[in-house]
Amino acid sequence: GQQLNQSPQSMFIQEGEDVSMNCTSSSIFNTWLWYKQDPGEGPVLLIALYKAGELTSNGRLTAQFGITRKDSFLNISASIPSDVGIYFCAGQLGGANSKLTFGKGITLSVRP
């Protein structure tokens, strides 16, 4: 099925650094979501975006819904070791019960 584009597959940063992740699609979505998954666990919702241009923060995380509705980015500021994990973006086109389309995920490593 369709997937969103996330690259690179892995990112390595130093503790305290900021990091930005991008997610792009060839088609538009009405909702963009960012999830974090730890090994052996289910994804945990970080930020949900419902409107083109929307910029939303959750602690050290900031995400934006692209104006074209075909992209979104997630910023993590002042990274800490527990930020390690896999970050997935997901797009949703329909209403509340419509399915999500996931990106392949970016594995983030944080060096102490």
Place this chain on the structure above:
Amino acid sequence: GAVVSQHPSWVICKSGTSVKIECRSLDFQATTMFWYRQFPKQSLMLMATSNEGSKATYEQGVEKDKFLINHASLTLSTLTVTSAHPEDSSFYICSAISGGRAADTQYFGPGTRLTVL
């Protein structure tokens, strides 16, 4: 946030046997639940959409007779892997829709690791 649980968290079974995985929404009613499968180092792939009281909608390529889904109540959906084979070994994750402002978001369970010997 909304809480979704899965049981069991892991299971090992012999080839040819059937395995049932439960997904529960603990603090909200979920009219729709989703079942995903995730292979190592890969993304989540949607298997089926489960609506309470009706038949599940399966994604293309997912065998409905092999992956039986029952959504008998607003807080419980089950996935039964019938006649499991080693290639069915995977991480199975469910999600559920909660209402209100987060109506468009899905909350995920912790996943079930299935290993078929």
